[in-house]
Amino acid sequence: MEGPIRAREALALTLFSLLFFLSRSSALHDLLISNAERRIDLSSHIVKVYLTLKVENAGSSPASEVVLAFPPSQVDHLATVEALATKGKRKKTTFVRLEVKPTELPDAPNDTKYFTIYLANPLNSAESITLEVLYMLTHSLEPFPAEIGQSESQLVYYRDSALVLSPYHIKQQTTFIKTPSTKVDSFTRVEPTNRAGTEIKYGPYEDHTPYSFSAILVHFENNSPFAVVEELVREVEISHWGNLQVTEQYKLVHAGARHKGVFSRVDYQSKPSFNGVSSFRYLLARLPPRVHSVYYRDEIGNISSSHLRTDSRKSELEIEPRYPLFGGWKATFVIGYGLPLQDFLFESSEDRRYVNFTFGCPLMETVVDKLTIKVVLPEGSKDPSAVVPFPVDQHLETKYSYLDVVGRTVVVLEKKNVVPGHNSHFQVYYTFKPIFMLAEPLMLASAFFLFFVACIAYLHIDLSIRK
């Protein structure tokens, strides 16, 4: 079962150490990586890779950029790349967040894509720095077999390289792959390869040239919920009367191995440990504290199976779709809640305010394929601008809500491939004069006033022709 598959290994082991030294700029190759340690966490359906690089400047000129390389198959699934520079030793280690941007380099071999890390201080020659890189991959576990019955558990493939793909020379490297359980069907061996418990260790490998690649395939059991939100629309409506109303529309799908054949309720209920292990019934949404009037429904009405726990720091909403989700099954629902405005709205300058809210999806351990955040500003607000810590698509819309005349400005932020790592704050700045708050009450009051005046006038005017 666990033995390496020789034939596959032979095929997969395509080592391409392509020599592009001569054609490349010298700055790139002044650096070398003295030690690379990579830990790949496969325990959920979001693949988290922690990469620790010890970068050394072997050249003469100081370097301010470090380039990371990714194979094209991974780039499409790459949700987030973060880099931290470590300083100090042992217990006094501090981390400095570094800027990471996708870049294009000329002559990339086999469509390799790059991300550049901009160092805070240039790395002088013969100095070294330790970088902690975290990146997450979505949709990178391929279920195999692609269709399973109710009583089977879910097996997936994970494809990667045993060697860290890098434009630099790597002196020494090790890769650890953590699987969710000890049930590993097979894995590619690239000696030295060890397996202990839930961990597979590739390496250490010495002295590999730039762009070394050695394809590996791990086939293992992963029954964690493959909850993917195909589309999430979050609407945040600001009312200066003191409320922030959030409406979230989900299109949820179980992206694991497709369910095949019958679904038997009697088996599902009587033997929960063997049946439908890859399915999931519950999802946990983490909402801001002091949340109120929470609802959970879909297009045909309220869904009664949800629980809300609140404390001073956070609120947790446990939701249960109408039916357990097996592979390939879908569900749609809406979660809505109100929040006190003072927790989220701040004044920046004269008449200028900003709302500070969390990006990303409140559901835990969920991938969002397409996230749209609509911030509905109050009627009469001007000059909106959004500050988001990562690149998103932005545009403006107009929405008409209760008794609006000119409509409300909506700031729309769109991002694809969102993981929990994106749950950081973003700000939307806008100018708003408080007098606009009175527009609607005044309008209503005058409408009623006119109505009553008309009534009085009607009662006092005699319209009859004859007396």
Place this chain on the structure above:
Amino acid sequence: MAAPEASSAAVPTLMTNNTLRNAFGGVLSFFILLLIGVLAFSIRLFSVIKYESVIHEFDPYFNYRVTQFLTKNGIYEFWNWFDDRTWYPLGRVIGGTVYPGLTLTAGTIWWLLNSLNIPLSVETVCVFTAPIFSAFASWATYLLTKEVKGAGAGLTAAVLLAMVPSYISRSVAGSYDNEAVAIFALIFTFYLYIKTLNTGSLFYATLNSIAYFYMVCSWGGYTFIINLIPMHVLLCIVTGRYSSRLYIAYAPLVVLGTLLAALVPVVGFNAVMTSEHFASFLVFIIIHVVALVYYIKGILSPKMFKVAVTLVISAGLAVCCAVIAVLIALVASSPTKGWSGRSLSLLDPTYASKYIPIIASVSEHQPPTWPSYFMDINVLAFLVPAGIIACFLPLSDASSFVVLYIATSVYFSGVMVRLMLVLAPAACITSGIALSQAFDVFTRSIKFQLPGLSSNTEVDAGETSSATKEAQNDAVKTEKAEETSKDRPSRKSKKKEREHVEKPSTKTKAEKKRLLALPLEASVISLLLLVFLGAFYVVHCVWAAAEAYSAPSIVLTSHSHDGLHVFDDFREAYAWLRHNTDVDDKVASWWDYGYQTTAMANRTVIVDNNTWNNTHIATVGTAMSSPEKAAWEIFHSLDVKYILVVFGGLVGYPSDDINKFLWMVRIGGGVFPHIKEPDYLRDGQYRIDSQATPTMLNCLMYKLSYYRFVETDGKGFDRVRRTEIGKKYFKLTHFEEVFTTHHWMVRIYKLKPQKNRIRGKTKKSKSKTSSTSSSKRSERGLFRHGNVFGGKEAQNQFCISSILGLVPCATTGPPKRQI
């Protein structure tokens, strides 16, 4: 409203008092009416508060879906809508077969709100349409009763109608059905008829036709109006009450009303071609003849008139006979005598059960039981006779109409339980009259006995109907002019024309009142008893609204010792179908669930609650009562992919498919004679235990309901039928289970693809092992749900549901269509 007028009036004291009282009365009754509207609206919100804002039951889901279509695609698309998601493969022309009143009303409200930028969803508008219209209905009742017996009776009747359980049952929030707006239209049409009759104004006559048009748009029950009004006209003519006002009230209604009715696609030429409308035309002719006779009588001398009469009668009689003979021949030549099945079953209550099982199968088409009268109109049943007597004291055109209305509606409600709804307004009006007259008599006699007392009659003053100015001047001015003017703001009609009409009658009434002074103790006690009766009515109505009629029927709840338990299985199944099947898949189920499947699951169905094609329903019934292979062939020929059955055996939900099954057999057997009801009965008894017939135990419905049921508790104990099932271990050969809801209430099966002829050995051995393992499994008994509807509670549930119209064993349940 009238307050400024009153304050500015500078006239002698008595006049000032009277105008002031008028003004106070007007303002007070305005606010009372407002509160009645609020009461009517809010008593219907129990369903939203106890459950949720959701569309109820079956038909409302269809109406909701139509409204969604209307708001999305506009009115022209709506008229042309051919729905291909139902009655597969036949489809249904929706635009031409629905009564569009309700849909257009809700659509207009939605459009209006959205153009004011009030972004309410279509669903919300639909949910609250019925409560809004019941507020309108109670205001219309006020107007109608006020025309008949004065403002006091009007207010009493409006209060009674605002909370009559019979009407609540069809108009709670979420019950988005035709009746919700139709009852308002019905009462309002009657009001305008009486108004025209009292005033003789052509303006009201035109309004009356428009109100009638709205009623025709809303509900098939409009035939009740178009037969009741001619009956009343005929009654007036026969009793010698013909007047020009009667002519103006009737003739424009028939002409304009018929023209307008013919504009509604679903009625069309039926407005002149079916027997339901013939009475109105006949009376139309008669009223013209009578008008002519009165006219001729006016211009001729008595002697000449006699000659003319003999001449005309001898000639006219011959012509009439000929015409009538031709008409009868024409009508008789059509098979149903020109009457639709539902109308015929009204005239002959045994008709449906003899010829049309599909009408008979619907629970709301059953004759009501005595308890259901008490449940639905409560104490009104006792007040109605008193109200009828009050209508005769004195008898006017308007009050004779009320008497006729109550008499006919009592008959119709006795035929079909759903027509209780038509009885309810009539009962409220007569009871309102009775109560208000009784209060009038008692308070008056108390005042007569105690000239100085006025404070403790204040409470009752609100309910009291007072007569017009003349009556007061004549009768009561002497004793109580001063104190009433200060403390007792009574309601009086300002309308001069009505005073004119009722002048002679009110005088006699006033005289009677003097004579009818009762002893003080008797009056006080009777008043208390009446108040007690009213309180009992209110308590009952609130109970009915809160407990009996608020359940949306798609969500069930039960109270057990560990709290509230929610059964949301229907929506679970529909949501599953909606998201996890292909958008063009066809789902077969018994017709009860057709509307819900199209609306909630958005999947094509074979039959639905609009039972227009009996053969198609019979096909599904036959498939359900056939053995697996035959059923598979039927369903396969209909391109069906999924079968949905409702099964209550695990949790004790009584209106499931097994309980409705005999109707499937009957309806199926009506078209396909190889399905015979006796095959499914053992000694005339319907049973599913070991004594059941093999045909029963092998039919598809039994198998789909009980497939692997025995594994839940090891015995296969059915909590609805309270017995162990007959056949416990069996396999499905042509169907496979694809989904079963949490409480097993809905089970969805998929048709297996056509099989290869050769069966491998491995398959057999596999299934053997699975069956043995399943029997082991069952011993664990993990299904200790307990009978959530069980024990005494089950009995109660049973009673309530049968009152609700979900009479289990006898019927297929839900409300269906308009008569």
